[in-house]
Amino acid sequence: MAACPAVDHDARPEGEASSSGRPPLSPRCIVIMAAAGGIAVANLYYNQPMLPDISRSFDVAANVIAVLPMSTQIGYALGLFLFVPIGEVVDRRQLVSALLFGIIVSLVALALAPSLAWLDIASLTLGMTSAVAQVLIALAAQLNLPQRRGRVIGILQAGILAGILLARTVSGTVSAHLGWRPMFWLAAALNLGALVVLHRVLQQPPPPLLQPYPRVLRSLKDLWQSYPQLRTSSLIGARLFAAFSVFWLALAFRLSEPPFGYGPQVAGLFGLLGAAGATSAPLISAGRAQRRSGCSIVAPRSSCASSPGCPRPPA
Numbered sequence: 001m002a003a004c005p006a007v008d009h010d011a012r013p014e015g016e017a018s019s020s021g022r023p024p025l026s027p028r029c030i031v032i033m034a035a036a037g038g039i040a041v042a043n044l045y046y047n048q049p050m051l052p053d054i055s056r057s058f059d060v061a062a063n064v065i066a067v068l069p070m071s072t073q074i075g076y077a078l079g080l081f082l083f084v085p086i087g088e089v090v091d092r093r094q095l096v097s098a099l100l101f102g103i104i105v106s107l108v109a110l111a112l113a114p115s116l117a118w119l120d121i122a123s124l125t126l127g128m129t130s131a132v133a134q135v136l137i138a139l140a141a142q143l144n145l146p147q148r149r150g151r152v153i154g155i156l157q158a159g160i161l162a163g164i165l166l167a168r169t170v171s172g173t174v175s176a177h178l179g180w181r182p183m184f185w186l187a188a189a190l191n192l193g194a195l196v197v198l199h200r201v202l203q204q205p206p207p208p209l210l211q212p213y214p215r216v217l218r219s220l221k222d223l224w225q226s227y228p229q230l231r232t233s234s235l236i237g238a239r240l241f242a243a244f245s246v247f248w249l250a251l252a253f254r255l256s257e258p259p260f261g262y263g264p265q266v267a268g269l270f271g272l273l274g275a276a277g278a279t280s281a282p283l284i285s286a287g288r289a290q291r292r293s294g295c296s297i298v299a300p301r302s303s304c305a306s307s308p309g310c311p312r313p314p315a
Contacts, residue, residue, distance in 0.1 A: 025144055030152055030156070032197060034159030036198050037132075037137070038133075038163025038164075039190050039191060040099075040132045041133040041163045041164055042163035043130045044164075045164055046183055046184070047072065048069055048168055048171075048248050048249060048252060049252050049264040050171055050264050051065050051066070052252055052256040052263075053180050054119070054180055058115075065116075067120055068116075071121075071123040071127065073127060075124040075128040075130075076128065078127070083129075083131045083132075085213075085216045088211070089212075093202050093203075093204060096132055096135055099132035100129075100191055103126060103188075104192055106123075106126035107188035110126065111184035111188065137157070140156055142205055166271055166272075168248070168268040171268060172267050172269065173265050175265070175268075176264050252267040255267050
């Protein structure tokens with residue numbers, strides 16, 4: 001499979017190029033990156049429908065096995081803080097390959113885990129390396145024209161959202177028929193495929209910035225202090241994700257109890273209810289909407305639309 005060709009639009013004014021100085025990514029490469037982002041971020045959520053089965057395997061209570069998804073999410077937060085900024089000072093293409101390799105190692109460790117402590121540690125590293133999905137978004141933005149970035153990021157976000165929601169359906173179905181350990185082997189195979197394909201198709205990005213990594217980390221504080229809209233979006237996102245996580249962490253255990261008595265497959269099927277919403281990311285083109293209306297309009301409307309008890313705002 002050859003590297004994704006860039007698309008050179010003849011109508012583009014002279015001198016207009018992506019931040020890499022090259023024509024933007026082709027649609028094929030954008031779709032591949034979106035699929036890879038979905039595969040990567042899905043690793044964070046495979047364990048949720050399987051928690052009752054895992055707890056029975058190790059003969060532990062629900063409050064003990066709940067450390068497993070918590071470790072995964074803590075690892076993801078650490079990965080966002082440590083690995084996404086490092087893309088400014090290293091080759092993002094190589095960073096993507098390294099993180100995907102870390103995902104595969106973590107998934108194999110989960111599939112072979114002999115103890116709960118092993119599971120928790122492997123879940124932590126899995127969460128950290130799954131931040132590769134956000135590195136892919138940064139790479140796609142870097143290789144595209146500013147006026148196309150909103151739509152391209154929307155497509156990658158759609159892939160990530162689909163991975164988040166469909167991960168539970170896949171893991172619930174596989175766990176119900178084969179057990180929870182084969183699910184992690186299947187996930188390792190999927191990520192290995194993503195690693196091979198991305199390594200062959202991704203364009204070489206421009207040289208990274210020549211600045212120390214600690215300075216890049218310190219710049220996060222400057223960004224937080226300088227942009228009120230960034231703070232607003234971050235706080236809204238944190239609250240929405242907290243509610244989202246609480247719901248999904250409790251769902252599998254609630255459905256497994258009387259009077260329901262359902263297994264992981266039914267818990268995973270709930271992901272299909274939200275999967276259709278993933279298609280809204282490129283359709284509403286959030287990037288363009290934010291440029292027209294600003295974060296102060298788009299973020300509250302999106303938050304409102306995410307609540308079943310709140311009517312959707314008019315188009």
